Amino acid sequence: MIAAVVVGNVWSTRRIDGLPVGALLEVAALATGERLIAFDVLGSGAGEQVLVCQGRAASQWLPGGPPIxxxxIGSIDRVNEIQRPATPAEA
Amino acid sequence: MIAAVVVGNVWSTRRIDGLPVGALLEVAALATGERLIAFDVLGSGAGEQVLVCQGRAASQWLPGGPPIxxxxIGSIDRVNEIQRPATPAEA
Amino acid sequence: MIAAVVVGNVWSTRRIDGLPVGALLEVAALATGERLIAFDVLGSGAGEQVLVCQGRAASQWLPGGPPIxxxxIGSIDRVNEIQRPATPAEA
Amino acid sequence: MIAAVVVGNVWSTRRIDGLPVGALLEVAALATGERLIAFDVLGSGAGEQVLVCQGRAASQWLPGGPPIxxxxIGSIDRVNEIQRPATPAEA
Amino acid sequence: MIAAVVVGNVWSTRRIDGLPVGALLEVAALATGERLIAFDVLGSGAGEQVLVCQGRAASQWLPGGPPIxxxxIGSIDRVNEIQRPATPAEA
Known part of the structure; x- marks a missing residue:
């Protein structure tokens, strides 16, 4: 998964059949800034930090396996970052 | 998904069996400019902004699960971009 | 899919069981130059521009779902590139 | 798979149904520094070097094929790096 | 697939259940230098050039569809590189 922040809402009225009910949110990956559009059933809001699952595993969780x-998959409460202990070569 | 704009049409007469009926459109990702070829059943036109689903989830929506x-999956009406609220460290 | 050009032939005699009969061709993505090895059943030749499907959707089209x-999936006759109409901000 | 080091813990209380019991760990790829969030059932700790499997193959190992x-998939004891022998052109 | 060279051996004793018997080899993509860890059943050795299949297609070839x-999928004997014929614009 990637950690991302919700940055926008996508509106699409002309779409293929079989897409489930939910929001299409634009998110930006926290680590790289990469933008993608993720399906949301949690009611995530602007500025919220979220976990995004990509690929077929995302599709199969939804009824009927739609092209999503x-x-x-979740809202991020917090990330406890822990630095890697220095290796002897780095110390 | 990625948000992309339709930039071209691909013509291919010699192809493998089992490809469904539809157009092969060249699209450019809005965020990165990355080019890819996407299958289209919506009649999307040049310059139109669209949502593109990638990977196996795209294939399985089509009859017979072709190598697509x-x-x-949809035409983008508009994207409402919302900036992330400034964090205390940024304010 | 990506549009690519065939740039080489890969020879591999020691290989795992279950690979189908066909050629392993080295291709270079037209947009990025990225090199990958694609399976070919169309008899594509050097310099030919082709469409390449990646991931599990490629595997499942082949008998037995081999590790490909x-x-x-096709030879490209031509690509009609169409520029995105200028937006008001760009005009 | 990629080799990565555990750099953090992700806390997420509001999440979709069907996620399995386990930790969500932030890892950094050793080769590139790329950050991602991986599911962990091994009790991996901060600074530990681990092997991460990505995509649908990760999901299907978990009961019910959740959106992970x-x-x-393992803790790395050590990596024995072996340089590629110089080719005649390089020698 | 990508063409890669074997550069190392990964040792992992604490691992999840269900991983098949075989070696975990570190490989470097010939085109980009990108490092990844690939499962090997062919007894590939250091410096050997190999073909690597990625994603779910790799997993499904192995008994039980493990998280690999x-x-x-093969040892590369040789690659015959063929330059793309110059287009009129390039000539």
């Missing part, structure tokens, strides 16, 4: 390749 | 790894 | 993650 | 696209 | 996302 990114899904918000 | 990118599918246009 | 890139498949040439 | 990265899984820690 | 990269598989060495």
């Amino acid at each position: 390749d990114a899904l918000i | 790894d990118a599918l246009i | 993650d890139a498949l040439i | 696209d990265a899984l820690i | 996302d990269a598989l060495i």
Whole structure:
């Protein structure tokens, strides 16, 4: 998964059949800034940090396996970053 | 999914069996400019902004699961971009 | 899919069981120059521009679902590139 | 798979149904520094070097095939790096 | 697939259940130098050039569909590189 922040809402009225009910949110990866559009069923809001699952694993969680390749699976409360202990070569 | 704009039409007469009926459109990702070829059943036109689903989830929506790894799933009406609220460290 | 040009032939005699009969061709993505090895059943030749499907969708088209993650699905006759109409901000 | 080091813990209380029990760990790829969030059932700790499997293969190992696209499959004891022998052109 | 060279051996004793018997080899992509860890059943050695299949297609070839996302499918004997014929614009 990637950690991302919700940056926008996508509106699409002309679309293929079989897409489930939910929001299409634009998110930006926290690590790289990469933008993608993720499907959301949690009601995530602007500025919220979320976990995004990509690929077929996202699709298969949704009823009928729709053509959705990114899904918000949770809201991030916090990330406890822990630095890697210095190796002897670095110390 | 990625947001992309339709930039071209691909013509291919010699192809493998089992490809479905539809257009092969060249699209450019809005965020990066990356080019890819996506299958389209919506009649999307040049300059139109679209949502593209990639990978196996694209294939499985099509009858028979053909070797198609990118599918246009909708036309983008608009994207409402919302900036992330400044964090205390940024304020 | 990506548009690519055939740039080489790969010879591999020691290989795992279950690979189908066909050629392993080295291709270079037209947009980025990225090199990958794709499976070919169309008899594509050097310098030919082709469409390459990647991932599981490539594998599942082949009998038995072999460990093949890139498949040439067609020969490109031509690409009609169409520029995106200038937006008001760009005009 | 990629070799990565555990750099953090992700806390997420509001999440979709069907996620399995386990930790969500932030890891950094050793080769590139790329950050991703991986699911962990091994009790991996901060600074530990691990192997991460990505994509649908990660999901399918977990009961019910949840929307998880990265899984820690092992702890790395050590990597024995061996340089490629110089080719005649390089010698 | 990508063409890569074997550069190392990965040792991992604490690992999840269900991983098949075989070696975990570190490989470097010939085109980009990108490092990844691939599963090997061919007994590939250091410096050997190999073909690596990535993603779910790699997993499904192995008994039980384990969480393995990269598989060495063959040893490369040689690659015959053929330049793309110059287009009129380039000539």
